[in-house]
Amino acid sequence: MKDNSNFSKHLLDWFYNNKREMPWRETKDPYKIWLSEVMLQQTQVNTVRPYYLKFIERFPNIETLAHAEIDEVSKYWEGLGYYSRIRNFHSAVREVRDTYNGIVPSDPEKFLKLKGVGPYTQGAVMSIAFNHKVPAVDGNVYRVFSRLDNDDFDISKPAARRHFEQKVMRVMPDAAGDFNEALMELGATVCTPKAPLCIFCPVMSHCESYMEGNVTERPVKLKKIKKQTEHYKVLVIEKNGKIYIERRPDNGLLQSMWQFPMFHIDTHPDTIEEELNMALHIESTPFMSLKHQFTHLTWHMDVYKAVAIGSVDETNFIEIREKEGYNFPVSMTKIFKKYVDEK
The missing domain is CATH 1.10.340.30 (Hypothetical protein; domain 2)
Structure with missing residues (x-):
């Protein structure tokens, strides 16, 4: 100086x-x-x-x-x-x-x-x-x-x-x-x-x-940050006018927040049904796609509507008006808004 x-x-x-x-x-x-x-x-x-x-x-x-x-x-x-x-x-x-x-x-x-x-x-x-x-x-x-x-x-x-x-x-x-x-x-x-x-x-x-x-x-910064990209299939599942949500794990990214179920893009429907413990009719094409950027990670999400078939445990199904009582990340809030707008 x-x-x-x-x-x-x-x-x-x-x-x-x-x-x-x-x-x-x-x-x-x-x-x-x-x-x-x-x-x-x-x-x-x-x-x-x-x-x-x-x-x-x-x-x-x-x-x-x-x-x-x-x-x-x-x-x-x-x-x-x-x-x-x-x-x-x-x-x-x-x-x-x-x-x-x-x-x-x-x-x-x-x-x-x-x-x-x-x-x-x-x-x-x-x-x-x-x-x-x-x-x-x-x-x-x-x-x-x-x-x-x-x-x-x-x-x-x-x-x-x-x-x-x-x-x-x-x-x-x-x-x-x-x-x-x-x-x-x-x-x-x-x-x-x-x-x-x-x-x-x-x-x-x-x-x-x-x-x-x-x-x-100036300044000099030689280290290059490698950014990771992940592709997901997201489901908005309906049952009797309610929608299904789940809580993320208590550790890691967006911990303990609420979301629509997310699966890696190539996950087979049978595997999804097994993980969620319910039979589903999943629409063949997504009703929206979006990208969400974190510091070192990008999520690409294709979002599908689905209907729960038969008898299911409705514990995690909520009324649309109840959404504000749950803490959603930005990406899930965007999905929710698009879903409601199209109803």
Whole structure:
């Protein structure tokens, strides 16, 4: 970094004058700041804003959330994705209630031990809520400091976090929380992955990559992520005006959420009937197809209507109007809407 003596001042002056208005920036309540950081993981600010406001209205504090059941809590998360976040957050909030009398611990090490809390969340919440000098290093910070120092360190390496945390700590001022937020804001609005707005950057004079003309070549990420694709046959099974749903396993992807039965695309009808313990008439062509993208996985789904034949256990059959009482992932909600629209 070129001349780091005034770096934090230049960054903070810009932040105080240009920071975006966000509801979680209007509070120092560590619970609300923590919630916002959990919601913002892998999710855009504009997407999070209405979810945050609705969530806080229903669960305004540790006590209300800790006493709620996870099925209800998950309904307020429905559509945000990465559902392990809310399960871990709910468990951690209950631990805060039981171990810390409902008060979020201000000790960074105690906070880090809560379920789902990693180094980034620790740094963000502890600095913003309590002004502890703890770095909050995420992809934005990797990118900003890779460019500031013209640093070709491979950010996919396990040692990257420690490498960039040390950089942050060398220039962190007393206003630690504001500084961490300013770095995030800079990375999100100016020092963007593609087409960064260098001429508007408040710390352009400190940036070695700008001087070298290789800003778009930083950061360096050599590791390639292999994406997996899976093809499924999904059944919307009817019986006496009701539809059949099932709960996903308590571990793995979308754990404990509700869905229409899914089978690998080449599964034989006899096998499906055996697994579901019911005889079915399955339509020969799908009434819809859709693709759902996870971080490292893509589901391709062909969706068929089916009718349960003869006597069946109706335990998992629900009325259409009852759907809102169940926590469905986005892909299943799309299927449900299409099915209802075509009735």
